[in-house]
Amino acid sequence: MSFRWTCPYCNHKCTIGDKNFDYQTHSFGLSNKYKNKLGLKSIVIVCPNAECEEITINSYLYKSTNYSEYPYTEPDNQNDYIHKWTLLPHSHAKPFPSYIPEPILNDYNEACAISDLSPKASATLARRCLQGMIRDYWEITDTTLYKEINALEGKVTEQVWESLNAVREIGNIGAHMEKDINVIVDVESDEAKILIEMLEILFEEWYIARHERDSKLSRIQQIRDHKKAIKVQ
Template identity: 40%
Template sequence: MGYLCPYCNHTCFDNGDINTTYYPSHGSADLEGMSEADAITNAVQIDFSICPNCGKTSIKMSPYWKNKNMKFSFSYPPSMAIFLPEYVPEAIRSDYEEAVSIVDLSPKASATLARRCLQGMIHDFWDIKEKNLNAEITSLKGKVSPTQWKAIDGLRKIGNIGAHMEKDVELIIDVDPGEAKKLLKLIELLIEKWYIARNDEEQLLDEISKLADEKEAERKSGTGCQQDSV
């Protein structure tokens, strides 16, 4: 299983770069005669990850109880959020960074923030503002690819789990950290395809236009390089 370096955003797939250590809650006297498997039924799990690209170390610490699914964890550096340029609105960047910071602690809340990010992006980038997100995504249909639209609507539906209470309050639909992280990957993808791609295109077109103007000015002024006559 790979991991994303929080420093350089390099995706690492070599398990040899991840070292996991368990620190049992038992005292040394309690461990006598116990197998290693029994000794770590109740422990603190610490993962050290060394990025082969930048060489920096990230740490994740979480409780470990055998046969129990524990969601709490502490990571250093505390956020795995990728860097977002300043031309992405500050409100969207802030919600995204908060969603990333709580994805392991409260994935349902993280999914709700991802939904909020999506709505802000539709408002800002596409200038679509309807009575609710469902109507806004319907208006977005035809402006993005069918597969992208379906994924966007899927993010809305999953984000609704945390945003809205079910009519049957006894019905609990959970969102796990892995699922919430996929929603954040979609937010990152949309930012890249919408904001970053638009900025890169505008910058390239502007540079080429300026270059053409410079060459035209050189031609008219006769300051260009003269070829030697043969």
């Protein structure tokens, strides 16, 4: 078997085959609460990039699709699991260039590291990371993130502006208790990861795009200066 895959360590896009992929399933019953046989499936992938070769390990807990008296049978839908654990890497953070300020990357990396363990805390860190980007990239500083985002209206697309407000509002769930403490508003793991994906979009569209543009413009100026120097000779 073979499939397309992107390494979470080096972001290398590749095709994974039998040389880089292995899995094992341990099935058991043991009078568990699901009243059926369960299977713990571990999947190991080794990055084929010679400069990386890092190990990715995920484990999945499945409930057998057969009755308990029959042998364990894994569900056809691989996403139909009871629980999933990412053992390696410890975080799904992507590598980003060092010209993005370290405090901003630290908040991003921490948000990624706890998105499964504490989605609300992850959302709060995503909110903090967003505020750091607005203050650094746009040089907008005010008393609240709400005011800082409002100052961006008209400077970014309406869709981006609405998304910035969404990150702020969802991050507030983790940062502030509801007025009625009996009202429980949770942030799910997949929702926290969507906020993180928004941060990644902003890294690309703000910092990386600016760096690449500046590099190209600088190269043009270097070419001009080189041509001028030739004329002087």
